[in-house]
Amino acid sequence: MKITAIEAIPFAIPYVKPLKFASGEVHTADHVLVRVHTDDGVIGVAEAPPRPFTYGETQTGIIAVIEQLFAPALIGLTLVEREVVNARLARTIGxxxxxxxxxxxxxxxLGRTLELPxxxxxxxxxxxxxxxxxxxxxxxxxxxxxVEKVRDQHGINVFKVKVGRRPVGLDTAVVRALRDRFGDSVELYVDANRGWTASESLRAMREMADLDLLFAxxxxxADDVLGRRWLVERLDVPFVADESVPTPADVTREVLGKSATAISIKTARTGFTTSQRVHHLAEGLGVEVVMGNQxxxxxxxxxxxAFGAxxxxTSRRAGELSNFLDMSDDLLTEPLRIRDGLLRVPPGVGLGIDIDPEKLARYRTDH
Incomplete structure (x- = not known):
């Protein structure tokens, strides 16, 4: 079960329409396919989505750090030495x-090797x-x-509405229009991606106080320490920390500092090993968790x-698991399907997914 090689393969798949939010917009999935090879011939896969406007990572930077730092540090370790892997990855900041x-x-x-999901x-x-x-x-x-299209085609009735524009009324009007149109047949919550000030945020939430939002x-x-604490004290819905909690230490700071009352876990940001730490910490602190999407x-x-289920x-709340619907294609041999508002864990060992070699050849950008 020794790691013999780690590949970082860039690929680009266009979105059907640009995804726009307060911290930026995305037109193409310029992601990185990561493949870990073992001496048993097993290959594990995952995906790294760069978000330069959130964490400072780019596709080129992800490839460079994996090839130049992470692969040399991890080759030769076994798949079960996950704490050693974590410690060696932690030597590099960010x-x-x-x-x-x-x-x-x-x-x-490891799952493929042990024949376990x-x-x-x-x-x-x-x-x-x-x-x-x-x-x-x-x-x-x-x-x-x-909303009508997604409900009809996939049975989804929980929606996260991106807000954070100025003037504030642009977004509160949208959320109100959604509630007026769909009533209590949908669940709604908002995400401003740090786009408002604390006072603008409070004004917006007061304008939407009658719309029965799940959380904000x-x-x-997050660096507006006093303003954020002032805001959270005045809200009557859970305040979810997302970009502000990339590590367990940040979760502790935000929750104990009364700057957040719920946590978003993103496996794209904390993998499985660190996401476990965040989950257990949130559980111990008694805060709600939402599975987010990068x-x-x-x-x-x-x-x-796989993690949320x-x-x-993590399985109490609806997880943000549908962004792939906005992509024009993907790399899997068996595409994921959302039916009746549910996404099932793909059956099979490991993650239960396989990469289509023809699609990878079509979309990779390194040759």
């Missing part, structure tokens, strides 16, 4: 998506999750049309549902 993809590819390789190795609580769909910036009519996510920047493709979404706490 690079969360690169680290997470390597970690998850190792878990996938990764979700069972993690916890095995259930085999499916309810799905929440993200709605990017658009006018009310376009967002209503998207990253309305204002605009993952189907590989990343398979990772997210593994634990009772």
């Amino acid at each position: 690079n969360p998506a690169a680290k997470s993809a390597v970690d998850m590819a190792i878990w996938d390789a 990764v979700t069972s190795m993690l916890g095995g609580f259930t085999d499916r999750m309810r799905v929440s769909h993200m709605l990017g910036f658009a006018d009310p009519a376009a967002m209503i049309a998207e 996510e990253e309305l204002c920047p 605009i993952d493709g189907q590989i990343g979404s398979a990772c997210a549902v 593994a634990f009772e706490l």
Whole structure:
């Protein structure tokens, strides 16, 4: 079970439409496929989605750090030396998506070797999750049309609405239009990606106080320490920390500092090993957890549902598992399917997914 090689393969798949939110927009999935090879001939896979406007990582940077730093440090270790892997990855500051993809590819390789599903190795609580769909910036009519389409085709009735524009009324009007159109047949929550100030955030939430929102996510920047604490004290819905909690230490700081009352876990940011730490910490602190999405493709979404379904706490809420619906294609031999608002963990060993070699050849950008 020794690691013999780690590949980082760039690929690019266009989105059907640009995804727009307060911290940026994405037109193409310029991601990195990570493959971990072992001396038994097993290959584990995962996906690294660069988010330069959030964590500073680029596709080129992810490839460089994996090839130049991570692979030399990990080759020769066995798949079960996950704590050694974690310690060696931690020598390099930042690079969360690169680290997470390597970690998850190792878990996938271990599951394939032991002939066990990764979700069972993690916890095995259930085999499916309810799905929440993200709605990017658009006018009310376009967002209503998207909700109708997603509900009709996939049975999804939980929606995360991207907000954070100025003036604030642009977004509160959209959320109100959604509630007016669909009533209590849908669940709604908002995510500002740190786009508002604390005072703008409070104004927005008061304007939406009658809309029965599930929670609010990253309305204002985490480095506005006093403003954020002031805001959270005045909200009557859970405040989800996302970009502000890339490590377990950050979770501790945000929760104990009363700057957040719930946590978003993204396997694209914390892999499986560190996501376990975040989950257990959140469980111990008694805060709610949402499975988030880093605009993952189907590989990343398979990772997210494998982790989210593994634990009772993470499977309570609908997980953000549908961003791949906005991609024009993907790399899997058997595409993920969302039916009746549910995404099931792919059956099989490891992550239960396989890469289509023809699609990889078509979309990779390194030759």
